Amino acid sequence: xxxxxxxxxxxxxxxxxxxxxxxxxxxxxxxxxxxxxxxxxxxxxxxxxxxxxxxxxxxxxxxxxxxxxxxxxxxxxxxxxxxxxxxxxxxxxxxxxxxxxxxxxxxxxxxxxxxxxxxxxxxxxxxxxxxxxxxxxxxxxxxxxxxxxxxxxxxxxxxxxxxxxxxxxxxxxxxxxxxxxxxxxxxxxxxxxxxxxxxxxxxxxxxxxxxxxxxxxxxxxxxxxxxxxxxxxxxxxxxxxxxxxxxxxxxxxxxxxxxxxxxxxxxxxxxxxxxxxxxxxxxxxxxxxxxxxxxxxxxxx
Amino acid sequence: xxxxxxxxxxxxxxxxxxxxxxxxxxxxxxxxxxxxxxxxxxxxxxxxxxxxxxxxxxxxxxxxxxxxxxxxxxxxxxxxxxxxxxxxxxxxxxxxxxxxxxxxxxxxxxxxxxxxxxxxxxxxxxxxxxxxxxxxxxxxxxxxxxxxxxxxxxxxxxxxxxxxxxxxxxxxxxxxxxxxxxxxxxxxxxxxxxxxxxxxxxxxxxxxxxxxxxxxxxxxxxxxx
Numbered sequence: 001x002x003x004x005x006x007x008x009x010x011x012x013x014x015x016x017x018x019x020x021x022x023x024x025x026x027x028x029x030x031x032x033x034x035x036x037x038x039x040x041x042x043x044x045x046x047x048x049x050x051x052x053x054x055x056x057x058x059x060x061x062x063x064x065x066x067x068x069x070x071x072x073x074x075x076x077x078x079x080x081x082x083x084x085x086x087x088x089x090x091x092x093x094x095x096x097x098x099x100x101x102x103x104x105x106x107x108x109x110x111x112x113x114x115x116x117x118x119x120x121x122x123x124x125x126x127x128x129x130x131x132x133x134x135x136x137x138x139x140x141x142x143x144x145x146x147x148x149x150x151x152x153x154x155x156x157x158x159x160x161x162x163x164x165x166x167x168x169x170x171x172x173x174x175x176x177x178x179x180x181x182x183x184x185x186x187x188x189x190x191x192x193x194x195x196x197x198x199x200x201x202x203x204x205x206x207x208x209x210x211x212x213x214x215x216x217x218x219x220x221x222x223x224x225x226x227x228x229x230x231x232x233x234x235x236x237x238x239x240x241x242x243x244x245x246x247x248x249x250x251x252x253x254x255x256x257x258x259x260x261x262x263x264x265x266x267x268x269x270x271x272x273x274x275x276x277x278x279x280x281x282x283x284x285x286x287x288x289x290x291x292x293x294x295x296x297x298x299x300x301x
Numbered sequence: 302x303x304x305x306x307x308x309x310x311x312x313x314x315x316x317x318x319x320x321x322x323x324x325x326x327x328x329x330x331x332x333x334x335x336x337x338x339x340x341x342x343x344x345x346x347x348x349x350x351x352x353x354x355x356x357x358x359x360x361x362x363x364x365x366x367x368x369x370x371x372x373x374x375x376x377x378x379x380x381x382x383x384x385x386x387x388x389x390x391x392x393x394x395x396x397x398x399x400x401x402x403x404x405x406x407x408x409x410x411x412x413x414x415x416x417x418x419x420x421x422x423x424x425x426x427x428x429x430x431x432x433x434x435x436x437x438x439x440x441x442x443x444x445x446x447x448x449x450x451x452x453x454x455x456x457x458x459x460x461x462x463x464x465x466x467x468x469x470x471x472x473x474x475x476x477x478x479x480x481x482x483x484x485x486x487x488x489x490x491x492x493x494x495x496x497x498x499x500x501x502x503x504x505x506x507x508x509x510x511x512x513x514x515x516x517x518x519x520x521x522x523x524x525x526x
Contacts, residue, residue: 021405
């Protein structure tokens, strides 16, 4: 085992004798545990947000990027001719693997959310939609537009970029914000642990003095405090993480109409990731207390 | 063991001690005396690395304190047992745990030293009080417990600051007896006291030398005490 790991193991195993040396302090313990729990709870949400928006951004850029739509608006009589012309153009365009005319039912399904189910679709001059799917090489959108305008003047190519770009960018930003939140939560935890460790060290100045006088090395004294604060942070973060995960699990499930809001949460193996929050909190507490203790000790003879 | 070479010490204001040259040889027995506020405690603190000299050199076990790291100071303190004027116990630990503290912080297993501890507490007459907390002990019991803690690491040097400060004469003699026994076992002893009767009582048993602080300097007192 590497030395760092074995040190962590030794810490969690505890040293009853050394733990007795630092007297227990009631109220501040509870505050440290509580803050650590609250921070872990928030971290679970920030993590859920980052991961959900990450998935969303991937899905949008993936699903939307691979398809495009050609919309044909033409007078009643020319509709079929132009549709055939467009299909013909598409079938000879390199990079387009498939082109499909949407049926009336599909078009109706697309419109239902906006106009309700009783729409008399037959009586409306609806444009015809053709969905095309790219192959892995992609096609030249500008070239296709030019050819379409020559062959079928009523056809407009919509390659979804217009929709996709701001959405993907927004999702990406949201994900970044999520990670920044996690970083801030970590730093706040470190600051909080440092403050409460400083308070504990100040309250135990006489004890530290006595330990120094009987020949204790700085690391021994620091360890007594570090062990205690790492333990508290671990405990608190474990409780906070479990509560956060339960809260996320109880969020309403994803449904097709709800879009991205209900997608907040973890998927599959994603549930393992929040379990790293308590050890991470312990790690932060370990270094924060150690730094605080060694800094304070330098000023005590 | 402990050497002071032209040492001075000042607390912000003027010099409290100046030009002090002193050598505590192995197995020697020294008293340090002088009026209150003369700097007895300060001189003792210089001898166990609790204070740094403002001039001159303090060498503990052939090592200059100025060049010692904090860890080296900690290690030196395990070789010098100190009985502090105010005992310096941890009030939330029992007497036995307080006496064991130097062993615990040195990373020794206290379970292995059970017998040692029992012998030591028997020697200072505190076997029955092993589980009492320090605030429950009388002045004399605290002083003897402090002495037990000072010797548990089997140090080479024992420094005691007014070990008989607030105990009656019988108890003073008992504590002195313990220190004399330690000296006969080969330990170097340095005791700060203003109790001249105690020094006389000691002189009857060991070849004790008396250092007196006067006008910021240390003088070797004559046999006229």
